[in-house]
Amino acid sequence: MHLKTFTAETLPLAMQQVREHLGEDAVILSTESDPDGPGVRVTAALEDSDAPEGSFDGEDNLATFNIVNEALDYHRVPLALMDSLLSAVGRHAGLPPRETLARAIEAELSFAPMPRQATGYPIMLLGPPGGGKTATAAKLAAQVRVRGGKATLITLDTGKAGSLAQITAFAEALGANLREAHDADSLKHAVANCPNDHFVVIDSIGSGPYDHDSLREMQEWLRVSGAEGILVMPAGGDAVETAEAALAYASLGVDRMIATKMDSSRRIGGILSAAYTAGLTLMGVGTAPTIGGGLRSANPHQIARIILPDEEETDTVGDASPIIAREDGT
Ligand SMILES: Nc1nc2c(ncn2[C@@H]2O[C@H](COP(=O)(O)OP(=O)(O)OP(=O)(O)O)[C@@H](O)[C@H]2O)c(=O)[nH]1
Numbered sequence: 001m002h003l004k005t006f007t008a009e010t011l012p013l014a015m016q017q018v019r020e021h022l023g024e025d026a027v028i029l030s031t032e033s034d035p036d037g038p039g040v041r042v043t044a045a046l047e048d049s050d051a052p053e054g055s056f057d058g059e060d061n062l063a064t065f066n067i068v069n070e071a072l073d074y075h076r077v078p079l080a081l082m083d084s085l086l087s088a089v090g091r092h093a094g095l096p097p098r099e100t101l102a103r104a105i106e107a108e109l110s111f112a113p114m115p116r117q118a119t120g121y122p123i124m125l126l127g128p129p130g131g132g133k134t135a136t137a138a139k140l141a142a143q144v145r146v147r148g149g150k151a152t153l154i155t156l157d158t159g160k161a162g163s164l165a166q167i168t169a170f171a172e173a174l175g176a177n178l179r180e181a182h183d184a185d186s187l188k189h190a191v192a193n194c195p196n197d198h199f200v201v202i203d204s205i206g207s208g209p210y211d212h213d214s215l216r217e218m219q220e221w222l223r224v225s226g227a228e229g230i231l232v233m234p235a236g237g238d239a240v241e242t243a244e245a246a247l248a249y250a251s252l253g254v255d256r257m258i259a260t261k262m263d264s265s266r267r268i269g270g271i272l273s274a275a276y277t278a279g280l281t282l283m284g285v286g287t288a289p290t291i292g293g294g295l296r297s298a299n300p301h302q303i304a305r306i307i308l309p310d311e312e313e314t315d316t317v318g319d320a321s322p323i324i325a326r327e328d329g330t
């Protein structure tokens with residue numbers, strides 16, 4: 001059985017899509033109002049389809065489809081990604097729902113480990129104001145320090161009230177070097193003076209995704225520092241808004257992202273949508289404001305566990321709850 005969901009402004013328009021994609025033999029399994037907008041969503045099936053993608057056979061697999069569909073819906077995963085994930089779920093039919101979903105996530109999104117030692121080049125954290133850049137810079141440096149490595153924090157955020165005091169406190173607590181930079185020249189100088197064996201993380205100023213002057217400045221900082229830009233994006237935002245913002249930052253050549261504030265969000269559709277739409281590799285998730293232990297590696301099993309938690313794990317997607325408190329992703 002081939003299953004697919006369709007959304008449209010009206011039921012007749014949705015039915016037209018069903019006929020166009022699945023033909024006249026399609027069976028309508030459900031119709032409901034679209035949770036993402038004013039229209040309707042129709043789930044339809046085609047028996048004996050020879051299409052290999054998204055194929056489901058038997059009651060158990062239909063149950064898996066429904067469980068995953070409902071969970072993705074709850075997380076406000078946008079339709080295009082939901083469609084891709086459900087098709088991938090179909091390819092892994094026969095496994096328990098969470099395992100099936102983990103494999104689908106692995107197929108549709110990309111993951112990479114976080115740096116835990118000197119990288120040989122600086123990394124620069126950028127993203128929206130208040131998204132967690134400074135805390136994440138400190139968390140990354142802390143992960144290097146606990147493994148016995150050396151770290152230098154470079155801050156570009158010296159003008160805002162309290163920002164220098166915030167990062168100075170982090171650097172002192174971590175035993176990390178701290179350098180300040182105010183513009184492209186001083187940033188270049190600060191980077192050039194970092195010892196080769198240091199993990200170097202540059203904390204940038206919060207920039208709105210549609211503030212073109214600030215994005216241009218960010219691009220210049222990336223260029224002069226030779227840093228890899230990493231997007232720091234908070235969870236809980238609207239899926240379309242978060243994806244559009246991620247596209248704007250990705251236009252600076254950013255390939256990877258860290259999702260913060262997973263502990264204070266119930267839904268991760270925005271984060272998944274950002275990674276998927278902007279083609280960003282998910283490296284880590286912020287799971288607490290605390291510097292030690294508040295940043296975890298991201299992996300498909302952990303994301304699947306957030307989307308399909310055990311019953312006792314359903315409060316928020318993060319914090320110290322077992323949902324994402326394990327590094328092994330189980
Ligand atoms: N609960 C929770 N709070 C976080 C997390 N990451 C950061 N925060 C908190 O979010 C607030 C903002 O974090 P900052 O690191 O200052 O954010 P920023 O992006 O540097 O902010 P600007 O420099 O003003 O743009 C602080 O109170 C942090 O403690 C997280 O993963 N979980």
Ligand SMILES: [Mg+2]
Binds near residue numbers: 163204206
């Ligand atoms: Mg900051």
